[in-house]
Amino acid sequence: MPSTTTNSPCVQFPSTSKALQSSSLLSAFSPRSWVTSFARNSILSVLDDAITVGHLTISDSEGTHYYGRFQKGCNDVHLQVVSDDFWMRILLSGDLGFSEAYMIGDIHVSNLKGAMDLWLDNQAGMEMTLSSTVAKVSSAMSGLYNSFLGQTRSQARLNAIASYDQSNELFKAFLSKEMMYSCALWSQEEGGVRGDLELGPMPGDLEAAQRRKLHHVLRAARVKPGDRILEFGSGWGGLAIEAARSFGCEVDTLTLSIEQKNLAEERIKEAGFEGRIRVHLMDYREIPAEWEKAFDAFISIEMIEHVGPKYYSTYFKLVDFALKSRNATAVVTSSTFPESRFSTYQAEDFMRKYMWPNSSLPSATALITASQAGSQGRFTLQGVENHAAHYPRTLREWGRRLESNLSQEMIAKDYPSLKSDADFEVFKRKWQYLFAYAGAGFAKGYITCHMLTFIRENDWPERCD
Numbered sequence: 447m448p449s450t451t452t453n454s455p456c457v458q459f460p461s462t463s464k465a466l467q468s469s470s471l472l473s474a475f476s477p478r479s480w481v482t483s484f485a486r487n488s489i490l491s492v493l494d495d496a497i498t499v500g501h502l503t504i505s506d507s508e509g510t511h512y513y514g515r516f517q518k519g520c521n522d523v524h525l526q527v528v529s530d531d532f533w534m535r536i537l538l539s540g541d542l543g544f545s546e547a548y549m550i551g552d553i554h555v556s557n558l559k560g561a562m563d564l565w566l567d568n569q570a571g572m573e574m575t576l577s578s579t580v581a582k583v584s585s586a587m588s589g590l591y592n593s594f595l596g597q598t599r600s601q602a603r604l605n606a607i608a609s610y611d612q613s614n615e616l617f618k619a620f621l622s623k624e625m626m627y628s629c630a631l632w633s634q635e636e637g638g639v640r641g642d643l644e645l646g647p648m649p650g651d652l653e654a655a656q657r658r659k660l661h662h663v664l665r666a667a668r669v670k671p672g673d674r675i676l677e678f679g680s681g682w683g684g685l686a687i688e689a690a691r692s693f694g695c696e697v698d699t700l701t702l703s704i705e706q707k708n709l710a711e712e713r714i715k716e717a718g719f720e721g722r723i724r725v726h727l728m729d730y731r732e733i734p735a736e737w738e739k740a741f742d743a744f745i746s747i748e749m750i751e752h753v754g755p756k757y758y759s760t761y762f763k764l765v766d767f768a769l770k771s772r773n774a775t776a777v778v779t780s781s782t783f784p785e786s787r788f789s790t791y792q793a794e795d796f797m798r799k800y801m802w803p804n805s806s807l808p809s810a811t812a813l814i815t816a817s818q819a820g821s822q823g824r825f826t827l828q829g830v831e832n833h834a835a836h837y838p839r840t841l842r843e844w845g846r847r848l849e850s851n852l853s854q855e856m857i858a859k860d861y862p863s864l865k866s867d868a869d870f871e872v873f874k875r876k877w878q879y880l881f882a883y884a885g886a887g888f889a890k891g892y893i894t895c896h897m898l899t900f901i902r903e904n905d906w907p908e909r910c911d
Contacts (some may be wrong), residue, residue: 468568485533496571500564506530514568523564524556541565545796549875558878562886565609569892591765613860614709617682620848620877622652625682625713628779629895630655630747630840631662639835652843655851660688663745666776666829666899668907669693673742676700678730678747679762683710690719690765697723698737700730731757733764741768744776750813751780753803755790758813762820769902776817776825776900779833783807784894796883800876810896817900828907829899834907837888837895845881848874 490511493502499516499521504511506527516522527533529552535543542890547553565572574599581680623626636651663685669675677685680701689695701707707725714723719909730753744765753761763797765776788809792798798805810830817825852874858865864873887893 463759467769482530482533485537489536497568498571499567519565522558526554528552536740542795545879548873548879554900558882562882566890567890568887612705614705615856619843619851622656624656624684626656627681629837631836631840639839640703642839651738659683663777664689664693667743667745667777669695671742674741678746680710681746683713687717690722700726724731727771734754737768739770742774744769747779751807754806758816759820762817764822772902773905774902780894780899781807782894783809785809785811824903825900826838826903828901832894834888834894838885840884841881
């Protein structure tokens with residue numbers, strides 16, 4: 447069992463909430479108190495075996511508990527429990543519950559990225575002990591969730607922020623000038639994938655890395671002046687503008703977001719390419735008949751995560767339909783799961799509940815298989831690249847910019863309810879959690895990021911005889 451002490455922790459946190467002070471004898475025997483105590487004891491009882499790498503300290507009103515083995519330089523994480531709701535969230539929702547506890551302020555974390563790393567470094571132990579306990583108990587107790595947590599103001603705030611991500615001003619606050627909401631590619635010019643940690647971040651680094659990514663994708667697509675590109679997922683027009691400016695191409699690009707379409711068209715007009723780029727408010731499954739065999743290249747940057755396994759083959763069938771029969775290239779980039787973790791069913795987690803509802807990460811193999819089924823063998827796999835190592839720095843850069851540029855006044859113009867300090871804090875913590883959560887996932891190989899390039903059958907990538 448873990449040791450317990452009441453000594454002050456080395457990391458200083460705000461004073462514990464009044465909700466955690468000693469309660470009366472009567473309240474100690476209330477149903478809520480009993481369930482909370484059960485949740486707390488269930489979780490603490492399994493952590494001793496679960497944490498074998500790094501060191502975890504958990505402090506609450508009843509004392510301080512230590513797990514793992516502390517060594518100088520190890521990943522040492524301290525969690526301060528502010529509200530007893532934390533225990534119920536973890537017991538009933540696992541890592542999703544942890545994200546909610548962080549966003550709503552039920553806990554303070556000494557190092558959020560360190561907490562993510564600790565979870566992933568001990569993933570096997572967590573799954574064998576804590577996750578199995580959560581699964582067994584939560585099915586029996588899930589009916590109690592709404593009784594104890596579902597109707598609170600805190601839960602209402604969490605429900606609200608899930609839909610607060612349509613603001614162009616929000617994305618302007620942390621994206622590069624190209625407004626690319628995807629993995630950048632870092633080179634030694636910026637110090638590589640760890641340059642910001644070893645040399646410090648420099649102005650313009652993110653812009654340079656995002657331009658490099660755009661040019662890398664466009665060169666892989668083998669486009670030349672006068673070529674016509676089809677893009678699924680416009681974003682804010684970053685790729686389309688660069689294709690027109692630097693490669694002399696025409697672009698038809700699809701989006702489902704009115705806000706993105708409006709801003710993309712403004713940016714395209716400012717760049718002087720409104721005659722060469724057309725932004726369509728259109729589902730990819732609705733492309734018109736006249737687009738058959740009309741395009742020299744197809745590009746989609748981190749959009750297929752929103753397609754879903756059921757439609758992967760349909761997606762590639764439509765790419766095949768739109769591309770010319772010869773000398774045509776398709777480039778698809780996506781955040782992915784390693785093959786060992788991919789499943790067509792993906793349970794709700796922080797990403798799918800609060801960031802991208804109904805999204806699903808493919809694996810590289812699933813996409814390659816779907817490309818052959820959808821095109822009936824008319825695509826040849828030309829290249830596979832894993833850019834996962836480049837994502838953590840991208841996320842760190844976004845986090846720094848968000849911290850520097852996002853103001854409550856700015857975001858409240860689009861969402862008046864965020865004039866509330868409490869609601870704004872939850873909203874901001876959601877984005878902090880995303881950057882740490884995803885960054886740790888990419889760094890630890892829990893998720894990957896692939897670029898797949900396909901050419902037509904019997905095409906050659908370059909003249910070789």
